[in-house]
Amino acid sequence: MTATTPHVGHPIGVRDLPDGMTPCATCGRPCPEGTPTTERLVLGRDVGLRIVDEAHVLTFAVCPSCADRHALAAEIATQHPGFLALGSPSITADRLAAALDALAAVGATPATDAYLHSYPAARSLLERLSDLGVTAGWARQFSPIWQPRASMKTCAAPSQGGGWLFVPSDLAAEIRRALAAHVGDLRPPTPQPVPATSRYRGCVVCGVGTVTARRVSEAWTEVRSGVYAGGHLCPADARIVTEEGGTIGATVLERSACDVVDPDRLARRRRPYDPQLQGLQAWADSGMAPGPGRWSFVDLEALLALLSHGTW
Ligand SMILES: [Zn+2]
Ligand SMILES: [Zn+2]
Known part of the structure; x- marks a missing residue:
C-alpha cells in the first residue's frame, strides 16, 4: 500500500x-x-x-x-x-x-x-x-x-x-x-399578511391585516379552538390571549384595545381596577375590512379620552 x-x-x-x-x-x-x-x-x-x-x-x-x-x-x-x-x-x-x-x-x-x-x-x-x-x-x-x-x-x-x-x-x-x-x-423583517389559509383576513381580535416580522410563523398564531378557530392572531394579541388563559373574551378585548391607546398603562393607573368597556367586540365579529393598524376599526381617540378621564 x-x-x-x-x-x-x-x-x-x-x-x-x-x-x-x-x-x-x-x-x-x-x-x-x-x-x-x-x-x-x-x-x-x-x-x-x-x-x-x-x-x-x-x-x-x-x-x-x-x-x-x-x-x-x-x-x-x-x-x-x-x-x-x-x-x-x-x-x-x-x-x-x-x-x-x-x-x-x-x-x-x-x-x-x-x-x-x-x-x-x-x-x-x-x-x-x-x-x-x-x-x-x-x-x-x-x-x-x-x-x-x-x-x-x-x-x-x-x-x-x-x-x-x-x-x-x-x-x-x-x-x-x-x-x-x-x-x-x-433577514430584515418584512410585511407578513395574514396567512391565505386563515378563516379571516385580519387578526380576529384587533383586525390588523399585516404585521412586520421575519417569517410568517413569527407573525401569526393560529387560533386552535373556540368560535374563532381557524382564524389568526397578531403577535401582541397572541401574547395577551396566552396571558389571559387562552380564551378570547371580554378581558382580552379590553386589554388589547387599551394597550393600543395606553401602551404604558399611564391612563389606566388612575383607577385600581381595569376599565370595562361597553360594546367592545372582536374585529372578527365587526364585519369591517382588515385595518392598517391594531383596532383601526374603532374610534381610538374616543377610547383614549375615556381612559384619560378615568370615568369607568
Ligand atoms: Zn483546523
Ligand atoms: Zn391583533
Missing part, C-alpha cells in the same frame, strides 16, 4: 495521518510541526459494549484557519454587552467558536459583519449552532470518550467544498437545518 491509497476501513472523510503531522483539533487537517497545539482530555474509551475508564490528555494542532475563526469568535463575544448576561466572556467566546465551527463543517460562509455589528445576529448564531458545532469537531471522536473507530493515526481527508467530510451526514443535515433557521433570523 502506498501513502496515497486510502486505508481500507477508514470512515468517509478520514485518511491516514502523514508522518510527522498532527491533526487540527477542530477541522482535522494535518498540520506540520511547529503549529500551535491544544489539549483534549480523554476520560474513557468506548470498547463497543462498555466504556473503560482511561484518563489522559491528547495533543492536537490548531491550524491557521481554525485559529482565525476562533479569534473572530472572541472578538464577537466582546462586541456585545448583551452577552455579559450569559456569564463568563470566555465561555461565550467558546460557544461562538463552536457555532462558527458548525458553519465551517458544512462549508458555509459566516456573516462576519452581521455578527460583529448586530447582537441579535450574533445571539442567533450562538443559540442555533453552538451545540452542533461542539459535536462536529475532529477531536470529539477522542474526547471526552474515545470512540471505537477513532485513531490518532488518522486525519481529515481534503474536501473540495470546504466542509468537513468526516462529519456524519445526519449531523451535517442537522447543521444545515439550523443554518437555514439562522439565515432566516438575519
Whole structure:
C-alpha cells in the first residue's frame, strides 16, 4: 500500500495521518510541526459494549484557519454587552467558536459583519449552532470518550467544498437545518399578511391585516379552538390571549384595545381596577375590512379620552 491509497476501513472523510503531522483539533487537517497545539482530555474509551475508564490528555494542532475563526469568535463575544448576561466572556467566546465551527463543517460562509455589528445576529448564531458545532469537531471522536473507530493515526481527508467530510451526514443535515433557521433570523423583517389559509383576513381580535416580522410563523398564531378557530392572531394579541388563559373574551378585548391607546398603562393607573368597556367586540365579529393598524376599526381617540378621564 502506498501513502496515497486510502486505508481500507477508514470512515468517509478520514485518511491516514502523514508522518510527522498532527491533526487540527477542530477541522482535522494535518498540520506540520511547529503549529500551535491544544489539549483534549480523554476520560474513557468506548470498547463497543462498555466504556473503560482511561484518563489522559491528547495533543492536537490548531491550524491557521481554525485559529482565525476562533479569534473572530472572541472578538464577537466582546462586541456585545448583551452577552455579559450569559456569564463568563470566555465561555461565550467558546460557544461562538463552536457555532462558527458548525458553519465551517458544512462549508458555509459566516456573516462576519452581521455578527460583529448586530447582537441579535450574533445571539442567533450562538443559540442555533453552538451545540452542533461542539459535536462536529475532529477531536470529539477522542474526547471526552474515545470512540471505537477513532485513531490518532488518522486525519481529515481534503474536501473540495470546504466542509468537513468526516462529519456524519445526519449531523451535517442537522447543521444545515439550523443554518437555514439562522439565515432566516438575519433577514430584515418584512410585511407578513395574514396567512391565505386563515378563516379571516385580519387578526380576529384587533383586525390588523399585516404585521412586520421575519417569517410568517413569527407573525401569526393560529387560533386552535373556540368560535374563532381557524382564524389568526397578531403577535401582541397572541401574547395577551396566552396571558389571559387562552380564551378570547371580554378581558382580552379590553386589554388589547387599551394597550393600543395606553401602551404604558399611564391612563389606566388612575383607577385600581381595569376599565370595562361597553360594546367592545372582536374585529372578527365587526364585519369591517382588515385595518392598517391594531383596532383601526374603532374610534381610538374616543377610547383614549375615556381612559384619560378615568370615568369607568
Ligand atoms: Zn483546523
Ligand atoms: Zn391583533
